[in-house]
Amino acid sequence: MSKVTILNRPCQKDAAKRPEVERVFANRKVPEILKSFAKGRYFYIRTYGCQANIRDEEVMAGFLTEAGFTRTYEQAQADVAIINTCAVRENAEEKIYGEIGSFKANHTKNKDFMLVIAGCVMGEDGVGESLINTYPFISLVIGTHDVAKINDLLAKYLEERKSIVNIRSFSSEIVENLPSIRLNDAQAFVNIAYGCDKFCTYCIVPFTRGRERSRHVEDVVAECKKLVDDGYKQITLLGQNVNSYGLDLKDGTTFAHLLEEVAKLGVPRLRFLTSYPSQFDDEMIETMAKYPNIDKWLHFPVQSGSSSCLRRMARRYTREEYLERVRAIKAKMPDIALTTDIIVGFPGETEEEFEDTLTLAKEVGYSSAFTFIYSPRPGTPAANMEQVPPEVSHERFNRLKALVDELTAAHSDTMIGNTYEVLVDGPSKRDSNVLSGYARNGKLVNFVGPAYLTGCFVKVKILESHVYSLKGEMAEDPLISKARDVAFHMEHDGLLKEYARLNEEIASDPDIKALGEELVKAKKELALSMGTEKHKEKKNEYESILEKIHNHPLLQNRDSLHDQVESELLAIRDSIK
Numbered sequence: 001m002s003k004v005t006i007l008n009r010p011c012q013k014d015a016a017k018r019p020e021v022e023r024v025f026a027n028r029k030v031p032e033i034l035k036s037f038a039k040g041r042y043f044y045i046r047t048y049g050c051q052a053n054i055r056d057e058e059v060m061a062g063f064l065t066e067a068g069f070t071r072t073y074e075q076a077q078a079d080v081a082i083i084n085t086c087a088v089r090e091n092a093e094e095k096i097y098g099e100i101g102s103f104k105a106n107h108t109k110n111k112d113f114m115l116v117i118a119g120c121v122m123g124e125d126g127v128g129e130s131l132i133n134t135y136p137f138i139s140l141v142i143g144t145h146d147v148a149k150i151n152d153l154l155a156k157y158l159e160e161r162k163s164i165v166n167i168r169s170f171s172s173e174i175v176e177n178l179p180s181i182r183l184n185d186a187q188a189f190v191n192i193a194y195g196c197d198k199f200c201t202y203c204i205v206p207f208t209r210g211r212e213r214s215r216h217v218e219d220v221v222a223e224c225k226k227l228v229d230d231g232y233k234q235i236t237l238l239g240q241n242v243n244s245y246g247l248d249l250k251d252g253t254t255f256a257h258l259l260e261e262v263a264k265l266g267v268p269r270l271r272f273l274t275s276y277p278s279q280f281d282d283e284m285i286e287t288m289a290k291y292p293n294i295d296k297w298l299h300f301p302v303q304s305g306s307s308s309c310l311r312r313m314a315r316r317y318t319r320e321e322y323l324e325r326v327r328a329i330k331a332k333m334p335d336i337a338l339t340t341d342i343i344v345g346f347p348g349e350t351e352e353e354f355e356d357t358l359t360l361a362k363e364v365g366y367s368s369a370f371t372f373i374y375s376p377r378p379g380t381p382a383a384n385m386e387q388v389p390p391e392v393s394h395e396r397f398n399r400l401k402a403l404v405d406e407l408t409a410a411h412s413d414t415m416i417g418n419t420y421e422v423l424v425d426g427p428s429k430r431d432s433n434v435l436s437g438y439a440r441n442g443k444l445v446n447f448v449g450p451a452y453l454t455g456c457f458v459k460v461k462i463l464e465s466h467v468y469s470l471k472g473e474m475a476e477d478p479l480i481s482k483a484r485d486v487a488f489h490m491e492h493d494g495l496l497k498e499y500a501r502l503n504e505e506i507a508s509d510p511d512i513k514a515l516g517e518e519l520v521k522a523k524k525e526l527a528l529s530m531g532t533e534k535h536k537e538k539k540n541e542y543e544s545i546l547e548k549i550h551n552h553p554l555l556q557n558r559d560s561l562h563d564q565v566e567s568e569l570l571a572i573r574d575s576i577k
């Protein structure tokens with residue numbers, strides 16, 4: 001009997017097909033076998049790659065927490081471990097093999113240990129199965145389309161104790177009602193669409209994450225509204241190509257419209273990833289310019305500055321068209337910080353084509369850029385084109401890197417002496433007295449400050465620029481920043497809002513008002529009846545009104561909320577240490 005159950009195998013060819021899309025709801029019922037297994041056990045997740053993978057981690061963490069597992073950040077403590085892989089470049093992929101080996105110790109020590117391999121690499125033909133054959137202690141390989149089935153699949157493994165391969169290459173679903181444990185209390189990622197329809201010739205994403213599927217506007221807005229109500233400070237809307245959002249809904253919905261709906265919810269910082277230059281239309285520019293809470297930072301991947309190279313990449317714009325969009329953006333938002341992705345050594349790239357990339361980067365004046373050496377991906381058209389020799393690619397990469405560092409430094413230098421609002425990520429890894437966070441323009445800022453400012457907005461004056469980060473000093477007393485933050489939370493906190501609403505409702509409730517008047521009257525009569533035979537009767541009347549008040553549902557709700565609100569306020573007090 002085979003030791004592996006194959007439920008679904010990936011097929012990169014199928015990934016290019018466009019299925020009819022259905023909106024479905026996640027099954028949140030935890031199978032009994034998993035529930036009893038999870039008690040007292042730990043899960044561990046390590047994620048590589050982009051925000052789409054990070055978001056998948058949050059969802060898988062949500063499912064595992066619902067099953068009853070506790071999260072651990074210690075690999076050795078894990079009873080279930082997930083490696084969430086990235087396939088965009090080969091080096092990201094190579095890391096997995098070493099990673100899997102490092103979990104052998106968990107397996108040796110703990111016969112119940114389950115190792116799950118997830119993420120984009122699983123979408124490549126044959127990779128998942130070959131991993132299980134090489135490392136039989138892998139319990140499950142799961143594709144990106146099935147993160148919502150993690151609990152059901154783990155339960156199946158527990159029942160049968162046979163490794164499972166479950167990777168679908170195309171998905172006809174948009175799954176809603178997903179649980180999630182967000183990785184950050186102040187900043188959240190929200191998916192607006194899954195997959196990509198662009199099929200750039202170097203890119204594996206359309207094969208691993210399937211064709212483009214947009215979530216419904218109301219689902220995205222409801223998720224964002226909940227985040228705003230929970231006091232989140234920053235929302236990043238996610239899609240491989242946000243500007244295609246809505247095309248598949250075929251009802252005229254555009255990304256600019258969705259962005260506006262989310263901006264109107266009032267989240268302090270709103271950003272989005274990733275834009276496709278030729279689809280970044282004037283409506284987008286208008287919307288971005290109109291709302292101050294939309295960050296004036298735009299990631300605008302160019303990939304190459306040469307029109308002929310862009311054609312081979314199947315990017316649907318020329319150098320001139322890209323530059324025209326940049327001019328239009330800067331005309332409306334002169335302070336915008338533009339960042340980009342650039343690939344060097346794309347098949348057939350000539351020296352002239354490469355130089356076009358250098359001149360374009362200078363002309364745009366990027367505030368920073370991600371630079372990559374082209375890496376052939378299996379099943380993509382560019383993998384079969386004539387490759388650039390590695391030494392040529394490396395030499396060009398170094399030249400491009402030097403230019404990008406120069407542009408990054410030039411942009412950072414313009415910030416010196418000015419004050420920026422920084423959303424604090426937390427103490428820096430190197431020095432716990434130093435806090436790190438990002439300014440609205442996407443730049444990393446470090447400054448000395450107390451840890452209780454994690455998750456707060458802090459005004460920081462920039463003193464020095466160090467290419468990849470800036471150094472600054474707090475422009476106001478830390479307690480003032482914290483007080484502003486507490487005020488922000490009081491305004492947004494769901495419990496406090498409910499408490500205030502209940503108080504208002506109580507104040508205007510005619511029943512409670514009448515009960516209050518009856519109580520005053522009964523109290524007076526009770527006092528007057530003192531020493532008479534009516535005293536006992538009046539006392540009973542008074543007590544029965546008191547009991548009615550005590551049992552009134554609105555007042556009971558307020559009493560129970562009172563304790564929760566109080567413990568929240570005490571938690572804020574305790575955080576200031």
Ligand code: 5AD
Nearest residue numbers: 088202203301341342372373374375
């Ligand atoms: N080789 C190198 N870089 C790539 N990217 C995508 N595919 C490849 C590849 N095969 C880069 C692109 C993309 C970013 C996320 O990764 O620049 O914008």
Ligand code: SF4
Nearest residue numbers: 196198199200203205
């Ligand atoms: Fe890949 Fe191109 Fe889609 Fe971006 S737009 S995910 S580079 S295919």
